[in-house]
Amino acid sequence: MFSHWFFLLAAIAVEIVATAALKSVVSAPWLVAFLPLALIGLSFALLSIALRVIPLAVAYAVWEGLGIVGIAVVGHLLFGEHLTAERIVALAAILAGILLLERGVGDAPVRTAQGRPA
Incomplete structure (x- = not known):
């Protein structure tokens, strides 16, 4: 199961890079604009492995x-977007929600769409 969490974290990292690249390629030639789309596709592929x-x-x-949290941090660091106190509290709430949700993950086997164990 650990390796699947690695794939999920890789999917998140690629998504963050892809989303930041979207902002960077707004005025780039159309061919360069396909890079974020390719990265988003890679992110979904990695997510599907984690699933x-x-x-x-x-x-x-x-x-x-x-x-969302990663993009907020990247937006602040790379693009000078403001992180207000309210936004920081909201991002902390998202992280708290993720931790609470993740704690509910047991060792029960996950089934595929066809009903077979994964």
């Missing part, structure tokens, strides 16, 4: 939640 073991609701919540 073989990690429950869908947990994996998607962690993927989106950490992606």
Whole structure:
């Protein structure tokens, strides 16, 4: 199961890079604009590997939640976007929600869409 969490974290990292790249390529030639799309595709591929073991609701919540937090930090550091106290509290709430959701993940086997164990 640990390796599947690695794939999920890799999917999150790629999503953060892809989203930051979207902002960077706004005025770039159209061919360069396809790079973020390719990265988003890679992120989904990595997420699909993680979903073989990690429950869908947990994996998607962690993927989106950490992606949101990561993009907020990248936006602040690279693009000078403001992180107000309210936004920081909201990001902390997202992280707290992810931790609470992840604690509910047991060792029960995950089933595929066909009903077979993963």
